[in-house]
Amino acid sequence: MNIDLINLGRLHDSIKDELFQAFSETLKNADFVGSNVILEFENELAKIHSRKFAITCGSGTDALTLSLIASGVTKGDEVILPANTFVATAEAIIHAGGKPVFVDVNDENLLISEEHVKAAITEKTRAIIPVHLFGNMVSFNLIKEWKALGLTIIEDAAQAHLGKWHDKSIGENSLSACLSFYPAKNLGALGDGGAVLTDNLDFARKIQLLRDHGRNSWHGHELVGFCSRLDSLQARFLSIKLRYLEQWTEKRREIASMYHSRLNDIEDIKSIHWESDAVYHLFVVRVDPEIRNQLRELLGLRGIQTGIHYPLTIPEQEAFSPWKTICPIAKKASREILSLPLDPLMTHEEVDYICNVLIESLNDLKV
Ligand SMILES: Cc1ncc(COP(=O)(O)O)c(C=O)c1O
Structure with missing residues (x-):
């Protein structure tokens, strides 16, 4: 028997007709960037996670970076994260201008440790990024406690689509939960993509601006932003896969x-x-x-x-x-x-x- 770590070929073969249909629609409509298809996918994604807003972007790394920037993290701010995540969690902090402060994990579940976070908090600490590694969930009680200290909490949920803790969905107690649609993820695109889930209207608007050159109209640029949009073809593929x-x-x-x-x-x-x-x-x-x-x-x-x-x-x-x-x-x-x-x-x-x-x-x- 030959068994891949993850058999994406078999998974996509099972929904091949729908994926081909999505490709044909995109060719026919030529709506490659910024179409309604994106909005429809975002609405479904927010709904399934019980959040008010989902804002798609170019990758999970960008979802984290844009979240940190929109939350106000700036030069000199310390951001605490576990030492055993994918490098993207740390890259996002550095790209946002912050300083990554790596902490150890619990031996039982390999998730960020309460005790080590406590020891790492200083007057410069601005945010914490708990990572739901392997799709295993960091306690939402801990997230609530950290939030109560006045810290910004951004969940790295790149490996935790549909993640819940005692019936509450990711993003319930944090400013945002960041998803990756890297192909091998639980909800993967046929390329790269990411999304920010949040209940905060002002923050959601800032992410919307930042991901599209800071644009508030076709030729109006309110912020210095990025080019980090999910394209319509991927949104169509993801809408199909979201149903499964x-x-x-x-x-x-x-x-x-x-x-x-x-x-x-x-x-x-x-x-x-x-x-x-x-x-x-x-x-x-x-x-x-x-x-x-x-x-x-x-x-x-x-x-x-x-x-x-x-x-x-x-x-x-x-x-x-x-x-x-x-x-x-x-x-x-x-x-x-x-x-x-x-x-x-x-x-x-x-x-x-x-x-x-x-x-x-x-x-x-x-x-
Ligand atoms: C824990 C974690 N954080 C962040 C990312 C970054 O996501 P992306 O590859 O979509 O930028 C990944 C994905 O590889 C991840 O596993």
């Missing part, structure tokens, strides 16, 4: 629950704690760092593709050396984590095969 998102998210949970029941009692696998509302962008387990890479090779030899999200913490990366920080829990975890294949159309046979090969390979490596 709840169903696909349930399938992700079903596959994750199969993994849990097969792997939770395996001695050599350390599972992470998942919230019940997790949307499982990735299914990640932890193994002994001494054997992790050999294990990946053995799985690869038997047709199973795996991933590592992410092999280094951000402050260990060369580009971020000016902000070097040691976050021991995140660092140790980065050497142990292994992402197993997960996509909504995976079959039970595939999950079984992966679990069998994983258990056999762990045993082989013991001898």
